[in-house]
Amino acid sequence: MPNFQKFETFDKLTTVPCPYAPDCGGCQHIGVPYGDQAQNKINDLSGLFTAASVAFPQPLKVLSAGPAHLRDRLDFSLQDGRLGLYRTDRHEILDIEVCAQLSPALQEWLSDFRKIQWPFKRGSFRLRVGPAGQRGVWIDLANIDIKTLLDEQSILYSLQQQSFVEIGQRRKVPVWTGNEFKLRDPEHHVWFQSWMNDTPVNLYCQVASFTQPSHKANKVICDVIYDWVKRYKAQRLIEFGSGIGNLTFPALAGAESILACEIDDLSLQGLERSLNELPASLSHLKDRVTIYRGDFQKKLTQDFSQFDGVLANPPRSGLMGFLNPLQNLAPEQRPEFFIYMSCYPESMARDLVTLQECGYRMQEAFIVDQFPQTDHYEVLGLLQREKA
Known part of the structure:
Protein backbone atom coordinates (compact mmCIF):
# COMPACT_ATOMS: atom_id res chain seq x y z
CA MET A 1 0.00 0.00 0.00
CA PRO A 2 1.53 3.39 -0.95
CA ASN A 3 2.44 5.82 1.81
CA PHE A 4 0.67 8.90 0.47
CA GLN A 5 -2.04 10.46 2.58
CA LYS A 6 -5.42 11.50 1.25
CA PHE A 7 -6.70 14.93 2.03
CA GLU A 8 -9.64 13.54 3.97
CA THR A 9 -7.34 12.69 6.87
CA PHE A 10 -6.68 16.39 7.52
CA ASP A 11 -8.99 18.81 9.30
CA LYS A 12 -10.93 20.50 6.50
CA LEU A 13 -11.88 23.42 8.75
CA THR A 14 -8.25 24.37 9.42
CA THR A 15 -7.33 27.98 8.71
CA VAL A 16 -3.78 29.34 8.71
CA PRO A 17 -3.18 32.77 10.29
CA CYS A 18 -0.79 35.25 8.69
CA PRO A 19 0.22 38.69 10.04
CA TYR A 20 0.65 39.99 6.48
CA ALA A 21 -2.80 39.14 5.11
CA PRO A 22 -4.20 40.62 2.94
CA ASP A 23 -1.16 42.73 1.93
CA CYS A 24 1.15 39.88 0.83
CA GLY A 25 0.72 38.62 -2.74
CA GLY A 26 2.21 35.20 -1.99
CA CYS A 27 -0.94 33.46 -0.73
CA GLN A 28 -4.26 34.07 -2.44
CA HIS A 29 -6.38 32.07 0.04
CA ILE A 30 -4.82 32.59 3.43
CA GLY A 31 -7.52 32.33 6.10
CA VAL A 32 -9.82 30.24 3.88
CA PRO A 33 -10.75 26.86 5.44
CA ALA A 68 1.07 24.82 6.08
CA HIS A 69 4.79 24.78 6.97
CA LEU A 70 5.78 22.59 4.02
CA ARG A 71 8.32 24.60 2.04
CA ASP A 72 12.04 23.88 2.28
CA ARG A 73 12.83 26.26 -0.58
CA LEU A 74 12.10 30.01 -0.57
CA ASP A 75 12.39 32.71 -3.24
CA PHE A 76 12.35 36.28 -1.89
CA SER A 77 13.23 39.63 -3.46
CA LEU A 78 15.16 42.55 -1.98
CA GLN A 79 14.01 46.12 -2.55
CA ASP A 80 15.40 49.10 -0.64
CA GLY A 81 16.15 47.03 2.44
CA ARG A 82 12.85 45.12 2.40
CA LEU A 83 13.09 41.36 1.93
CA GLY A 84 9.94 39.50 0.97
CA LEU A 85 7.24 39.22 -1.71
CA TYR A 86 5.33 41.78 -3.73
CA ARG A 87 2.32 43.46 -2.18
CA THR A 88 -1.16 42.89 -3.53
CA ASP A 89 -1.93 46.59 -3.96
CA ARG A 90 1.24 47.92 -5.60
CA HIS A 91 4.51 46.83 -7.21
CA GLU A 92 6.50 47.04 -4.01
CA ILE A 93 8.17 44.42 -1.83
CA LEU A 94 6.49 43.72 1.49
CA ASP A 95 9.03 43.04 4.24
CA ILE A 96 8.31 39.57 5.64
CA GLU A 97 9.85 38.24 8.84
CA VAL A 98 7.81 35.05 9.28
CA CYS A 99 5.88 32.92 6.79
CA ALA A 100 3.44 30.09 7.51
CA GLN A 101 4.49 28.36 4.30
CA LEU A 102 8.00 27.63 5.58
CA SER A 103 9.19 24.53 7.37
CA PRO A 104 10.61 25.27 10.84
CA ALA A 105 14.17 24.78 9.56
CA LEU A 106 13.66 27.18 6.65
CA GLN A 107 12.00 29.76 8.90
CA GLU A 108 15.04 29.66 11.18
CA TRP A 109 17.32 30.11 8.15
CA LEU A 110 15.26 33.09 6.97
CA SER A 111 15.46 34.71 10.41
CA ASP A 112 19.25 34.45 10.40
CA PHE A 113 19.51 35.58 6.78
CA ARG A 114 17.50 38.73 7.48
CA LYS A 115 20.24 40.02 9.79
CA ILE A 116 22.44 40.81 6.78
CA GLN A 117 22.70 44.46 5.71
CA TRP A 118 23.11 44.42 1.93
CA PRO A 119 25.19 47.10 0.12
CA PHE A 120 22.75 47.34 -2.80
CA LYS A 121 19.06 48.09 -3.28
CA ARG A 122 17.75 45.23 -5.40
CA GLY A 123 18.29 41.53 -5.80
CA SER A 124 16.71 38.13 -5.43
CA PHE A 125 17.55 35.20 -3.19
CA ARG A 126 16.73 31.53 -2.95
CA LEU A 127 17.12 30.00 0.48
CA ARG A 128 17.11 26.23 0.73
CA VAL A 129 17.36 23.64 3.47
CA GLY A 130 18.64 20.25 2.35
CA PRO A 131 17.40 16.85 3.55
CA ALA A 132 20.09 16.72 6.25
CA GLY A 133 19.30 20.28 7.41
CA GLN A 134 22.18 21.94 5.54
CA ARG A 135 21.64 25.53 4.43
CA GLY A 136 22.11 27.02 0.98
CA VAL A 137 21.57 30.39 -0.67
CA TRP A 138 21.49 31.42 -4.32
CA ILE A 139 22.14 35.14 -4.81
CA ASP A 140 21.01 36.67 -8.12
CA LEU A 141 22.10 40.27 -8.70
CA ALA A 142 23.05 42.74 -11.40
CA ASN A 143 26.69 42.27 -12.46
CA ILE A 144 27.78 45.51 -10.83
CA ASP A 145 26.24 44.40 -7.53
CA ILE A 146 27.93 40.99 -7.77
CA LYS A 147 31.26 42.82 -8.06
CA THR A 148 30.35 44.96 -5.06
CA LEU A 149 29.56 41.83 -3.03
CA LEU A 150 32.83 40.15 -4.03
CA ASP A 151 34.87 43.26 -3.22
CA GLU A 152 33.13 43.86 0.12
CA GLN A 153 34.15 40.34 1.24
CA SER A 154 32.81 40.37 4.83
CA ILE A 155 29.19 39.49 3.88
CA LEU A 156 30.25 36.54 1.74
CA TYR A 157 32.67 35.36 4.40
CA SER A 158 29.92 35.49 7.05
CA LEU A 159 27.43 33.71 4.76
CA GLN A 160 29.87 30.91 4.02
CA GLN A 161 30.26 30.23 7.73
CA GLN A 162 26.60 29.20 7.89
CA SER A 163 25.61 28.11 4.38
CA PHE A 164 26.68 27.09 0.89
CA VAL A 165 26.62 30.07 -1.48
CA GLU A 166 25.88 30.29 -5.22
CA ILE A 167 25.89 33.51 -7.25
CA GLY A 168 24.34 34.60 -10.55
CA GLN A 169 22.41 32.89 -13.33
CA ARG A 170 25.33 30.56 -13.96
CA ARG A 171 25.25 29.37 -10.34
CA LYS A 172 28.92 30.17 -9.73
CA VAL A 173 30.51 29.36 -6.38
CA PRO A 174 32.57 32.06 -4.60
CA VAL A 175 35.93 30.71 -3.44
CA TRP A 176 38.38 32.57 -1.18
CA THR A 177 41.89 32.59 -2.69
CA GLY A 178 43.62 34.13 0.31
CA ASN A 179 43.12 37.78 -0.57
CA GLU A 180 39.94 37.87 -2.71
CA PHE A 181 36.85 35.94 -3.79
CA LYS A 182 36.82 34.30 -7.22
CA LEU A 183 33.80 32.70 -8.87
CA ARG A 184 34.20 29.09 -9.95
CA ASP A 185 32.05 26.57 -11.78
CA PRO A 186 28.82 25.21 -10.26
CA GLU A 187 29.05 22.34 -7.80
CA HIS A 188 26.66 19.46 -7.24
CA HIS A 189 25.58 18.78 -3.67
CA VAL A 190 22.68 16.95 -2.02
CA TRP A 191 19.95 19.57 -1.90
CA PHE A 192 16.96 17.33 -2.42
CA GLN A 193 15.81 13.76 -1.94
CA SER A 194 13.76 11.25 -3.89
CA TRP A 195 12.36 7.92 -2.74
CA MET A 196 12.38 4.33 -3.96
CA ASN A 197 9.45 2.99 -1.96
CA ASP A 198 10.62 3.69 1.61
CA THR A 199 14.31 4.12 0.81
CA PRO A 200 15.51 7.74 0.47
CA VAL A 201 17.77 8.61 -2.47
CA ASN A 202 20.00 11.68 -2.38
CA LEU A 203 19.68 14.00 -5.37
CA TYR A 204 22.71 16.04 -6.43
CA CYS A 205 21.99 19.50 -7.81
CA GLN A 206 22.52 23.20 -7.11
CA VAL A 207 20.74 25.50 -4.68
CA ALA A 208 19.36 27.22 -7.80
CA SER A 209 18.15 23.98 -9.40
CA PHE A 210 14.49 23.26 -10.02
CA THR A 211 13.09 20.86 -7.44
CA GLN A 212 9.74 20.38 -5.81
CA PRO A 213 9.37 22.91 -2.96
Whole structure:
Protein backbone atom coordinates (compact mmCIF):
# COMPACT_ATOMS: atom_id res chain seq x y z
CA MET A 1 0.00 0.00 0.00
CA PRO A 2 1.53 3.39 -0.95
CA ASN A 3 2.44 5.82 1.81
CA PHE A 4 0.67 8.90 0.47
CA GLN A 5 -2.04 10.46 2.58
CA LYS A 6 -5.42 11.50 1.25
CA PHE A 7 -6.70 14.93 2.03
CA GLU A 8 -9.64 13.54 3.97
CA THR A 9 -7.34 12.69 6.87
CA PHE A 10 -6.68 16.39 7.52
CA ASP A 11 -8.99 18.81 9.30
CA LYS A 12 -10.93 20.50 6.50
CA LEU A 13 -11.88 23.42 8.75
CA THR A 14 -8.25 24.37 9.42
CA THR A 15 -7.33 27.98 8.71
CA VAL A 16 -3.78 29.34 8.71
CA PRO A 17 -3.18 32.77 10.29
CA CYS A 18 -0.79 35.25 8.69
CA PRO A 19 0.22 38.69 10.04
CA TYR A 20 0.65 39.99 6.48
CA ALA A 21 -2.80 39.14 5.11
CA PRO A 22 -4.20 40.62 2.94
CA ASP A 23 -1.16 42.73 1.93
CA CYS A 24 1.15 39.88 0.83
CA GLY A 25 0.72 38.62 -2.74
CA GLY A 26 2.21 35.20 -1.99
CA CYS A 27 -0.94 33.46 -0.73
CA GLN A 28 -4.26 34.07 -2.44
CA HIS A 29 -6.38 32.07 0.04
CA ILE A 30 -4.82 32.59 3.43
CA GLY A 31 -7.52 32.33 6.10
CA VAL A 32 -9.82 30.24 3.88
CA PRO A 33 -10.75 26.86 5.44
CA TYR A 34 -8.54 24.14 4.02
CA GLY A 35 -11.50 22.08 2.84
CA ASP A 36 -12.80 24.99 0.77
CA GLN A 37 -9.37 25.45 -0.78
CA ALA A 38 -9.23 21.80 -1.80
CA GLN A 39 -12.73 21.90 -3.27
CA ASN A 40 -11.87 25.03 -5.26
CA LYS A 41 -8.89 23.23 -6.79
CA ILE A 42 -11.05 20.22 -7.62
CA ASN A 43 -13.56 22.52 -9.28
CA ASP A 44 -10.83 24.33 -11.21
CA LEU A 45 -9.26 21.16 -12.60
CA SER A 46 -12.65 19.57 -13.33
CA GLY A 47 -13.61 22.69 -15.26
CA LEU A 48 -10.42 22.62 -17.32
CA PHE A 49 -10.83 18.96 -18.20
CA THR A 50 -14.51 19.34 -19.00
CA ALA A 51 -13.93 22.39 -21.22
CA ALA A 52 -11.29 20.41 -23.16
CA SER A 53 -13.61 17.36 -23.43
CA VAL A 54 -11.11 15.26 -21.50
CA ALA A 55 -12.65 12.26 -19.76
CA PHE A 56 -11.46 11.92 -16.17
CA PRO A 57 -12.30 9.78 -13.12
CA GLN A 58 -14.74 11.46 -10.78
CA PRO A 59 -14.59 12.70 -8.19
CA LEU A 60 -11.02 13.99 -8.42
CA LYS A 61 -9.03 13.27 -5.27
CA VAL A 62 -6.66 15.50 -3.32
CA LEU A 63 -3.44 14.27 -1.72
CA SER A 64 -1.87 16.49 0.89
CA ALA A 65 1.11 16.73 3.22
CA GLY A 66 -0.63 19.35 5.36
CA PRO A 67 -2.09 22.87 5.18
CA ALA A 68 1.07 24.82 6.08
CA HIS A 69 4.79 24.78 6.97
CA LEU A 70 5.78 22.59 4.02
CA ARG A 71 8.32 24.60 2.04
CA ASP A 72 12.04 23.88 2.28
CA ARG A 73 12.83 26.26 -0.58
CA LEU A 74 12.10 30.01 -0.57
CA ASP A 75 12.39 32.71 -3.24
CA PHE A 76 12.35 36.28 -1.89
CA SER A 77 13.23 39.63 -3.46
CA LEU A 78 15.16 42.55 -1.98
CA GLN A 79 14.01 46.12 -2.55
CA ASP A 80 15.40 49.10 -0.64
CA GLY A 81 16.15 47.03 2.44
CA ARG A 82 12.85 45.12 2.40
CA LEU A 83 13.09 41.36 1.93
CA GLY A 84 9.94 39.50 0.97
CA LEU A 85 7.24 39.22 -1.71
CA TYR A 86 5.33 41.78 -3.73
CA ARG A 87 2.32 43.46 -2.18
CA THR A 88 -1.16 42.89 -3.53
CA ASP A 89 -1.93 46.59 -3.96
CA ARG A 90 1.24 47.92 -5.60
CA HIS A 91 4.51 46.83 -7.21
CA GLU A 92 6.50 47.04 -4.01
CA ILE A 93 8.17 44.42 -1.83
CA LEU A 94 6.49 43.72 1.49
CA ASP A 95 9.03 43.04 4.24
CA ILE A 96 8.31 39.57 5.64
CA GLU A 97 9.85 38.24 8.84
CA VAL A 98 7.81 35.05 9.28
CA CYS A 99 5.88 32.92 6.79
CA ALA A 100 3.44 30.09 7.51
CA GLN A 101 4.49 28.36 4.30
CA LEU A 102 8.00 27.63 5.58
CA SER A 103 9.19 24.53 7.37
CA PRO A 104 10.61 25.27 10.84
CA ALA A 105 14.17 24.78 9.56
CA LEU A 106 13.66 27.18 6.65
CA GLN A 107 12.00 29.76 8.90
CA GLU A 108 15.04 29.66 11.18
CA TRP A 109 17.32 30.11 8.15
CA LEU A 110 15.26 33.09 6.97
CA SER A 111 15.46 34.71 10.41
CA ASP A 112 19.25 34.45 10.40
CA PHE A 113 19.51 35.58 6.78
CA ARG A 114 17.50 38.73 7.48
CA LYS A 115 20.24 40.02 9.79
CA ILE A 116 22.44 40.81 6.78
CA GLN A 117 22.70 44.46 5.71
CA TRP A 118 23.11 44.42 1.93
CA PRO A 119 25.19 47.10 0.12
CA PHE A 120 22.75 47.34 -2.80
CA LYS A 121 19.06 48.09 -3.28
CA ARG A 122 17.75 45.23 -5.40
CA GLY A 123 18.29 41.53 -5.80
CA SER A 124 16.71 38.13 -5.43
CA PHE A 125 17.55 35.20 -3.19
CA ARG A 126 16.73 31.53 -2.95
CA LEU A 127 17.12 30.00 0.48
CA ARG A 128 17.11 26.23 0.73
CA VAL A 129 17.36 23.64 3.47
CA GLY A 130 18.64 20.25 2.35
CA PRO A 131 17.40 16.85 3.55
CA ALA A 132 20.09 16.72 6.25
CA GLY A 133 19.30 20.28 7.41
CA GLN A 134 22.18 21.94 5.54
CA ARG A 135 21.64 25.53 4.43
CA GLY A 136 22.11 27.02 0.98
CA VAL A 137 21.57 30.39 -0.67
CA TRP A 138 21.49 31.42 -4.32
CA ILE A 139 22.14 35.14 -4.81
CA ASP A 140 21.01 36.67 -8.12
CA LEU A 141 22.10 40.27 -8.70
CA ALA A 142 23.05 42.74 -11.40
CA ASN A 143 26.69 42.27 -12.46
CA ILE A 144 27.78 45.51 -10.83
CA ASP A 145 26.24 44.40 -7.53
CA ILE A 146 27.93 40.99 -7.77
CA LYS A 147 31.26 42.82 -8.06
CA THR A 148 30.35 44.96 -5.06
CA LEU A 149 29.56 41.83 -3.03
CA LEU A 150 32.83 40.15 -4.03
CA ASP A 151 34.87 43.26 -3.22
CA GLU A 152 33.13 43.86 0.12
CA GLN A 153 34.15 40.34 1.24
CA SER A 154 32.81 40.37 4.83
CA ILE A 155 29.19 39.49 3.88
CA LEU A 156 30.25 36.54 1.74
CA TYR A 157 32.67 35.36 4.40
CA SER A 158 29.92 35.49 7.05
CA LEU A 159 27.43 33.71 4.76
CA GLN A 160 29.87 30.91 4.02
CA GLN A 161 30.26 30.23 7.73
CA GLN A 162 26.60 29.20 7.89
CA SER A 163 25.61 28.11 4.38
CA PHE A 164 26.68 27.09 0.89
CA VAL A 165 26.62 30.07 -1.48
CA GLU A 166 25.88 30.29 -5.22
CA ILE A 167 25.89 33.51 -7.25
CA GLY A 168 24.34 34.60 -10.55
CA GLN A 169 22.41 32.89 -13.33
CA ARG A 170 25.33 30.56 -13.96
CA ARG A 171 25.25 29.37 -10.34
CA LYS A 172 28.92 30.17 -9.73
CA VAL A 173 30.51 29.36 -6.38
CA PRO A 174 32.57 32.06 -4.60
CA VAL A 175 35.93 30.71 -3.44
CA TRP A 176 38.38 32.57 -1.18
CA THR A 177 41.89 32.59 -2.69
CA GLY A 178 43.62 34.13 0.31
CA ASN A 179 43.12 37.78 -0.57
CA GLU A 180 39.94 37.87 -2.71
CA PHE A 181 36.85 35.94 -3.79
CA LYS A 182 36.82 34.30 -7.22
CA LEU A 183 33.80 32.70 -8.87
CA ARG A 184 34.20 29.09 -9.95
CA ASP A 185 32.05 26.57 -11.78
CA PRO A 186 28.82 25.21 -10.26
CA GLU A 187 29.05 22.34 -7.80
CA HIS A 188 26.66 19.46 -7.24
CA HIS A 189 25.58 18.78 -3.67
CA VAL A 190 22.68 16.95 -2.02
CA TRP A 191 19.95 19.57 -1.90
CA PHE A 192 16.96 17.33 -2.42
CA GLN A 193 15.81 13.76 -1.94
CA SER A 194 13.76 11.25 -3.89
CA TRP A 195 12.36 7.92 -2.74
CA MET A 196 12.38 4.33 -3.96
CA ASN A 197 9.45 2.99 -1.96
CA ASP A 198 10.62 3.69 1.61
CA THR A 199 14.31 4.12 0.81
CA PRO A 200 15.51 7.74 0.47
CA VAL A 201 17.77 8.61 -2.47
CA ASN A 202 20.00 11.68 -2.38
CA LEU A 203 19.68 14.00 -5.37
CA TYR A 204 22.71 16.04 -6.43
CA CYS A 205 21.99 19.50 -7.81
CA GLN A 206 22.52 23.20 -7.11
CA VAL A 207 20.74 25.50 -4.68
CA ALA A 208 19.36 27.22 -7.80
CA SER A 209 18.15 23.98 -9.40
CA PHE A 210 14.49 23.26 -10.02
CA THR A 211 13.09 20.86 -7.44
CA GLN A 212 9.74 20.38 -5.81
CA PRO A 213 9.37 22.91 -2.96
CA SER A 214 8.94 20.50 -0.05
CA HIS A 215 10.72 17.36 1.13
CA LYS A 216 7.58 16.19 2.91
CA ALA A 217 5.20 16.79 0.00
CA ASN A 218 7.64 15.24 -2.44
CA LYS A 219 7.32 11.91 -0.65
CA VAL A 220 3.63 11.99 -1.57
CA ILE A 221 4.52 12.39 -5.27
CA CYS A 222 7.18 9.66 -5.22
CA ASP A 223 4.78 7.21 -3.58
CA VAL A 224 2.21 7.70 -6.33
CA ILE A 225 4.77 7.21 -9.12
CA TYR A 226 6.17 4.10 -7.43
CA ASP A 227 2.70 2.61 -7.00
CA TRP A 228 1.65 3.23 -10.60
CA VAL A 229 4.81 1.91 -12.26
CA LYS A 230 4.90 -1.16 -10.04
CA ARG A 231 1.24 -1.86 -10.81
CA TYR A 232 1.97 -2.18 -14.54
CA LYS A 233 5.09 -4.29 -14.07
CA ALA A 234 6.70 -2.20 -16.81
CA GLN A 235 9.91 -3.55 -18.27
CA ARG A 236 10.86 -0.58 -20.45
CA LEU A 237 10.06 3.00 -19.48
CA ILE A 238 10.87 6.26 -21.25
CA GLU A 239 10.92 9.45 -19.17
CA PHE A 240 10.70 12.98 -20.54
CA GLY A 241 11.76 15.92 -18.42
CA SER A 242 13.75 13.82 -15.97
CA GLY A 243 15.57 16.82 -14.48
CA ILE A 244 17.76 15.71 -11.58
CA GLY A 245 15.89 12.40 -11.32
CA ASN A 246 13.18 13.05 -8.77
CA LEU A 247 10.67 10.83 -10.60
CA THR A 248 13.30 8.59 -12.17
CA PHE A 249 14.10 6.84 -8.90
CA PRO A 250 10.59 5.87 -7.72
CA ALA A 251 9.91 4.68 -11.28
CA LEU A 252 13.17 2.71 -11.29
CA ALA A 253 11.95 0.75 -8.29
CA GLY A 254 9.32 -0.84 -10.53
CA ALA A 255 10.89 -0.84 -14.01
CA GLU A 256 13.51 -2.99 -15.68
CA SER A 257 14.97 -0.09 -17.67
CA ILE A 258 14.49 3.68 -18.03
CA LEU A 259 15.60 6.02 -20.79
CA ALA A 260 15.80 9.41 -19.03
CA CYS A 261 15.54 12.39 -21.41
CA GLU A 262 16.35 15.97 -20.39
CA ILE A 263 17.67 19.12 -22.08
CA ASP A 264 19.52 20.70 -19.13
CA ASP A 265 23.11 19.47 -18.90
CA LEU A 266 23.63 20.42 -15.24
CA SER A 267 20.53 18.47 -14.26
CA LEU A 268 21.73 15.38 -16.10
CA GLN A 269 25.15 15.67 -14.46
CA GLY A 270 23.33 15.64 -11.12
CA LEU A 271 21.25 12.60 -12.12
CA GLU A 272 24.35 10.71 -13.19
CA ARG A 273 26.08 11.43 -9.88
CA SER A 274 22.98 10.43 -7.91
CA LEU A 275 22.94 7.12 -9.80
CA ASN A 276 26.62 6.54 -9.07
CA GLU A 277 26.07 7.21 -5.36
CA LEU A 278 22.96 5.12 -4.77
CA PRO A 279 22.79 3.32 -1.42
CA ALA A 280 24.72 0.03 -1.54
CA SER A 281 21.50 -1.97 -1.44
CA LEU A 282 20.33 -0.26 -4.65
CA SER A 283 23.61 0.31 -6.49
CA HIS A 284 22.93 -2.58 -8.89
CA LEU A 285 20.02 -0.59 -10.36
CA LYS A 286 22.10 2.24 -11.79
CA ASP A 287 22.86 0.32 -14.98
CA ARG A 288 19.14 0.15 -15.71
CA VAL A 289 19.08 3.91 -16.48
CA THR A 290 20.27 5.35 -19.78
CA ILE A 291 20.63 9.14 -19.97
CA TYR A 292 19.74 11.04 -23.13
CA ARG A 293 20.28 14.78 -23.58
CA GLY A 294 18.06 16.58 -26.07
CA ASP A 295 15.12 18.94 -26.53
CA PHE A 296 12.27 16.44 -26.44
CA GLN A 297 9.66 19.18 -27.04
CA LYS A 298 11.04 19.89 -30.53
CA LYS A 299 12.58 16.71 -31.86
CA LEU A 300 12.25 13.17 -30.65
CA THR A 301 14.31 10.39 -32.18
CA GLN A 302 13.16 7.60 -29.88
CA ASP A 303 10.67 5.01 -31.09
CA PHE A 304 7.72 4.80 -28.69
CA SER A 305 7.00 1.25 -29.78
CA GLN A 306 10.15 0.15 -27.91
CA PHE A 307 8.65 1.08 -24.53
CA ASP A 308 5.95 -0.29 -22.25
CA GLY A 309 5.24 2.99 -20.51
CA VAL A 310 5.88 6.73 -20.63
CA LEU A 311 6.61 9.06 -17.70
CA ALA A 312 6.35 12.77 -18.53
CA ASN A 313 6.98 15.83 -16.38
CA PRO A 314 7.17 18.68 -18.89
CA PRO A 315 7.65 22.43 -18.27
CA ARG A 316 4.71 24.83 -18.21
CA SER A 317 4.51 24.80 -22.02
CA GLY A 318 3.59 21.11 -22.02
CA LEU A 319 4.73 18.29 -24.27
CA MET A 320 4.42 20.13 -27.59
CA GLY A 321 6.06 18.15 -30.44
CA PHE A 322 6.95 15.26 -28.15
CA LEU A 323 3.64 13.53 -28.91
CA ASN A 324 4.04 13.61 -32.71
CA PRO A 325 5.82 10.23 -33.01
CA LEU A 326 3.16 8.64 -30.80
CA GLN A 327 0.45 9.69 -33.23
CA ASN A 328 2.30 8.07 -36.12
CA LEU A 329 2.23 4.60 -34.56
CA ALA A 330 -0.47 1.98 -34.96
CA PRO A 331 -2.60 1.72 -31.80
CA GLU A 332 -1.15 -1.64 -30.77
CA GLN A 333 2.41 -0.24 -31.03
CA ARG A 334 1.84 2.51 -28.50
CA PRO A 335 3.02 2.09 -24.88
CA GLU A 336 0.47 0.50 -22.58
CA PHE A 337 0.37 3.38 -20.06
CA PHE A 338 1.27 7.03 -19.78
CA ILE A 339 2.01 8.87 -16.52
CA TYR A 340 1.72 12.65 -16.75
CA MET A 341 2.77 15.05 -13.99
CA SER A 342 2.12 18.77 -14.36
CA CYS A 343 2.25 21.99 -12.37
CA TYR A 344 0.37 23.77 -15.18
CA PRO A 345 -2.98 22.04 -15.75
CA GLU A 346 -3.87 24.27 -18.72
CA SER A 347 -1.12 22.78 -20.91
CA MET A 348 -1.78 19.34 -19.45
CA ALA A 349 -5.41 19.51 -20.58
CA ARG A 350 -4.28 20.32 -24.14
CA ASP A 351 -1.91 17.36 -24.17
CA LEU A 352 -4.57 15.04 -22.78
CA VAL A 353 -6.76 15.82 -25.78
CA THR A 354 -4.00 14.46 -28.03
CA LEU A 355 -3.49 11.43 -25.80
CA GLN A 356 -7.21 10.68 -25.95
CA GLU A 357 -7.00 10.81 -29.74
CA CYS A 358 -4.20 8.25 -29.47
CA GLY A 359 -6.50 5.91 -27.57
CA TYR A 360 -5.52 6.67 -23.96
CA ARG A 361 -8.04 7.07 -21.16
CA MET A 362 -7.35 8.45 -17.70
CA GLN A 363 -7.59 5.77 -15.02
CA GLU A 364 -6.60 7.85 -11.98
CA ALA A 365 -5.93 11.51 -11.28
CA PHE A 366 -4.69 13.23 -8.14
CA ILE A 367 -4.32 16.84 -7.16
CA VAL A 368 -1.19 17.02 -5.01
CA ASP A 369 -1.65 20.05 -2.80
CA GLN A 370 1.92 21.05 -2.09
CA PHE A 371 1.07 24.74 -2.48
CA PRO A 372 -1.64 25.24 0.18
CA GLN A 373 -3.13 28.72 0.60
CA THR A 374 -2.42 29.47 -3.09
CA ASP A 375 -4.04 28.88 -6.48
CA HIS A 376 -1.28 26.49 -7.50
CA TYR A 377 -1.31 22.71 -7.41
CA GLU A 378 0.36 19.70 -8.98
CA VAL A 379 -1.56 17.13 -11.03
CA LEU A 380 -0.70 13.46 -11.44
CA GLY A 381 -2.55 11.52 -14.11
CA LEU A 382 -2.37 7.84 -15.04
CA LEU A 383 -3.61 6.96 -18.52
CA GLN A 384 -4.00 3.53 -20.06
CA ARG A 385 -4.14 2.62 -23.72
CA GLU A 386 -7.45 1.11 -24.68
CA LYS A 387 -7.29 -2.45 -25.95
CA ALA A 388 -8.07 -2.98 -29.61
